[in-house]
Amino acid sequence: MAKRKLAGAKKPAAKPQTSVQITGNQQGSKLENVPARAPRLLIEDEDEDNEDGDEDGYIDDEAEEAEDDELEYESDLEEYDDEDDVSEKFEGLLDGAISDSESEDEASDDASEGDGEEDDANEEVLHFGEDDENEEHEDEAEVIKNSVSDDDEEDEYLSKYSAASEAESLSSISSDQDDSRIAYYTTGAHGRPRPIYHEIDPHYSSDDSDLEDMNTIGNVPLSAYDEYPHIGYDINGKRIMRPATGSALDSLLDSIEVPEGWTGLIDKESGADLKLTKDELELVKKIQLGENAGDVNPYENTIEWFSSKTEIMALSAAPEPKRRFVPSRHEAKRIMKIVKAIREGRIVPNKPKVRPEDEQPVYDLWADDLQEQQPHVMHIPAPKLAKPTNDESYNPPEEYLPSEEEINAWNETDAMDRERDYLPRKYSSLRTVPRYEDFVRERFERSLDLYLAPRVRKNKLNIDPDSLLPKLPSPQDLRPFPIKCSVTYRGHKGRVRAVSIDSSGLWLATGGDDGTVRIWEVLTGREIWKATVGDDDEAVQSVEWNPVKDSGILAVSAGEKIFLCLPPIFDDETEVTGQELLAAGWGYAAQPAPVEHINKEQHCKWIKPSTKLASQGVDVVIVCRKTVKQIAWHRRGDYFTGVSPEGANMAVLVHQVSKHNTQSPFRKSKGIIQRAQFHPFKPMLYVATQRYVRIYDLSTQSLTKALQPGARWLSSFDIHPQGDNVITGSYDKRVTWHDLDLSTKPYRTLRYHTRAVRDVRFHTRLPLFCSASDDGYINVFHGTVYDDLLRNPLLVPLKVLKGHTVVQSLGVLKVAWHPKEAWLFSVGADGTAKLWTS
């Protein structure tokens, strides 16, 4: 700030000097009215050269000094600028204050002269009146210089400057002013004489500014003197000669060849011409102009220290309050408190920091000693880890060590699927045991399990698995039942499909795929009679003895035919009754059929057998339309049913032996009929279709019940001799027991066969039943039906009879119970019939 002001003040004084000076320099000649000084400012040699003892020398020196000072200023001020803002501000304030009053120059002058002593204040007042206007100009620079010097701390500079200014002022007084103007001398503050001037009387003669040589030609244009060597006249009337013109100068300059960078100066040291480059010259020029030589932006934005903005807080001149100097009593009190606390040890200065974790007190958390309570029902405590077993030992018994395959298997299985997460290893001693690689991971996984795994309460049945087995009477207490195979009847070729025992229990009839019917003596196993009934190797599907005692009739079905035979094994009496029974029907058949049958097609034909068949003992042949798979006699032995599953509505036909008559009970097809059987003592017909067992009342000719065994494909069923219970066997390995009084659904469904169940059969007298299956086994059960309706039937498995071999995935095909004994006959795909006795 101060610097800028200074520069501004200095410039106008310097400018006219420099402009002239350059021309003077270039000319190399000294012109009268042109004081050439600036170049000498730098180079003293020139001063010496041009020193002609005239006034200029002095002026030069003075200017030089001033210039020097100025330069120094600048550098100093730059420093100053950077260093101390506060003092600068202060100075600014001072400046402002000074500029307010007219007398500031004087005041500062005095301040500079008196070195800022307080006494000057009085003198200042004194000088007010004496102040000379002429001095103003001269002093202006000084004022500023001094104001600066006031602030500057460099004593050296100060002394130097003050000395210089002193000399200057003195010399100027002595040379420029005549002594007449000085009224008297007083002693200044510095102890030297100080001139006191007369008061200026502002009359005409007092101004000597026009005493200089002036052209007094008045309003005559200068062109009027073009022809003369002079250009006018001075105040004394003497000619003023015309100065040398430019053309003459130019011609002179042209005659001189100036080498580049020529300055016309001689280097003091080398004696050679001093040459300056363009840049150097530019620099010199800049310095001469008082401009910044470096890269300083001279046009920086101004900082408005004093602005139009009004401050909120006024600068107060209020005296400092007492509290700023007097120590606070309150503070003293507080400090004393602290001191006391420290003395008493309540406050420990520089106490070592305690970890907050350590501060947490440990105490008896369970001091209340609560009674242990049942945990909440929904609380599921985390299961504890399994205890380590022998194979985890560092030195396990050798059998725990895994074999090659086990190691390979362990390596190949995914880590998740492994039964154990380690392989047993054996170390010879404790010191050889290494670290366990997965220790951290296992702990981590345990923690994951603890907070992440869903828990579920699993009731672990800590029971003996055998307790799950139902409590049943021992089979030993339920004897007799068939246990072992005592007789095997061999003779059939191919499968034996049909078996029947006559009511006396002496003769066993079997029929097989070889188309023969054979009768065996039960106890000896001797084949007594054999008849080939099937044409073209048609398999015998069913063989049934007439249930009537001593009738001796055997019904055989093979292909589409049913043969009623009288095997020649009985005594004559039996034979005769049988023949009579069979022959009686021929008469009926000769009579015209009943009216309802006239329009309809005949279901089947009752015909006399061929001689070949007749010779084998066949008496009647019934020809049906489809293959007859099963025959079942009515208990009285007059009716029997024939089932041909493909027969649609004529699948079940009821044949009457005494009348050689056939009825079709169903008008519509009921599906694929598997079996049909009469109720043991009621006029009812049980028909098994693929899925249901339907019970028809023959007297009312209506459906009374349809049992649903829940099987996919029934193979067989049988009716309990008391008529209230039914067992079914199915190709999907199931055996069901139905209690007709309870429900149409089975009372028990049993699955124990591994293959299809082929046949199920009740014993007619004993509480026994059995099932035969393709797995080659016959399961014998005890089945008691109680008269008490509230008691469920008791079913006890008694024995698995294993003996038949499975041929082409067919096992036991048919079974029959002995009418009196607990004996069982079975036929199978292996071509044998077997007798199982107790």
Added chain:
Amino acid sequence: MRIKKKHQAGAAKNFITRTQAVKKLQLSLADFRRICIFKGIYPRAPRSAKKANKGSTAPTTFYYTKDIQYLLHEPVIQKFRDHKIFARKLSRALGRGDVSDAKRLDENRPRYRLDLIVKERYPTFLDAVRDLDDALSMLFLFAAMPASDKVSARVTEDAEKLCNQWMAYVARERLLRKVFVSIKGVYYEAEVKGQEVVWLVPFKFPQNIPTDIDFRIMLTFLEFYTTLLQFVLYRLYANAGIVYPPKIDAAKVQGVGGISAYVMEGKREKESLLQTSTTKKAITESEMASRAQTISTVLNKITDHAAGDTIATLADDDDEEEVTETLDKFTALPSTDTVISDIIPQPDETSPEEIVKTLFSPFTFYVGREVPLEIVEFTILSLGGTVVSESVLDGYLHVDTDALPDAEEVDFDARQREVDALLKKVTHQICDRPALASRVPGRIYVQPQWVFDSLNRGRLVPVDEYAVGATLPPHLSPWGDGAGYDPEDIGKEEEGEESEEEDEEVEGDKEVEGDEEEIEVDEEEEDEEDEALQHQRELESEAKGIIYSSTASKKRKRADKKPKKSAEEKQAEEEKELRKIMMTNKQKKLYNQMQYGIQKKETRRETLKTKRRKLEKNKQNKKRVL
């Protein structure tokens, strides 16, 4: 009748998914995890996930709704929220570079305490003791872990301190019941307040730390476990009349660390310490008159250690007390006609537990420096023994005098004398080297396994099997084998069989492996076949020049054996099979499941047995060859 809306009651109300729970608690997932770990809240598997998830079958984690409901008022959750705010403030302060502010904030950070949660989770002390297994295993793991950027040194230090306090307590009270050195580490079982506490301690090696492990979870668990164990230990110590926390003997920490450094100070002693200290000092001074005072104090410490450390010495004191505190016997008066008196069962001093407690009390063990001291020391001290450690003595005798902080003069001669006196008491030396250069007469040299096996058996097992350099007998788990296979039983059986019939092992194998379930009918045929085979063999053996009669007799013997065994069994089995027919489907399934497990165990047992037999046979063959 009001129409019932779906998913308004039952499982849909009882269970809440994790997302819902987090939303309800207004927590971040990480905070939710922390609170779940602290409070012991775990997901549940509802009976029907579909019902619980309001008809959706997407896989979800369910929590019990009431668990979450109770969490709403948990003060620790509020602390979590405070911590969130604190973290925000701190990061802001640090971002501004406001160090002093940040420091102040950090000093006043919200802290929570878990003691009330511990009490809530374990209302009674026994509950807490029962659940110590995981806590101890985790703490012992962290005690063995190096401090890293994830696990601060403070955490490991604290864990180690607590672990040592626990071991010191167990050893002092002689509660250790089982030790099992496995390939994973050492399992210990202690009986604390009637509860079995089993924990696993890793071997003292730097742990392998997998990179994919989230230590935040483990550290959260550790935080809870630390609090739990602190309180449990306080109570245990208080009940045992010991000051908690026990003082740590600095000198011993420098030596070996571990439990030897813990001074178990009785409460009574502490109270009377002020009065008696002067007299005690006088006594010690008179005793140690010959020695320099400074040395004597140091020595005293070391001898303490050498004599099985302070625990052992204190235990001796207790023994004296015990003499006066022997239990009174309640002897029943002889019954008369009018008064009938039952005999009350008395705690028996000769019970195996009592024997175990003092199993090693007459012995002093010198533990070689190659033996892991912390395992052996803990076990021996728990059995009442005294431990002299080679490594500690080394450190004591060969102290680098320059390294000592105070310029005490070490009287090595005095020390040597002291140590010699100590070594005279040693009865057993535990040594784990292939061979020993020199033996001290009068000492029994055993391998460390002898200590463990003696504890597990409850008696001193014969030392000859555990001699230095000998092949050790197998180290069996005191908890037995999961499949019910007992290698020792097998060994006995084997011996019995061998004495009877040596050569029949292979045939016996066949017998076991052979299908016992044979059809009766087939049997006859088989017998026929057998006869044919037998005949063939007979011919062959005759051709070879061996008299057949011997083999034939054996055969017969076997044949006699077989039906005897099978007749009843077979019938029973058959009946069983028949009864199975009458089982309902449900029962059948359950039964089969059970059979699966049983079968698995059975097969494992069988494979182990066969392996064993093979090994035995190989051994015998080798012997024969030799």
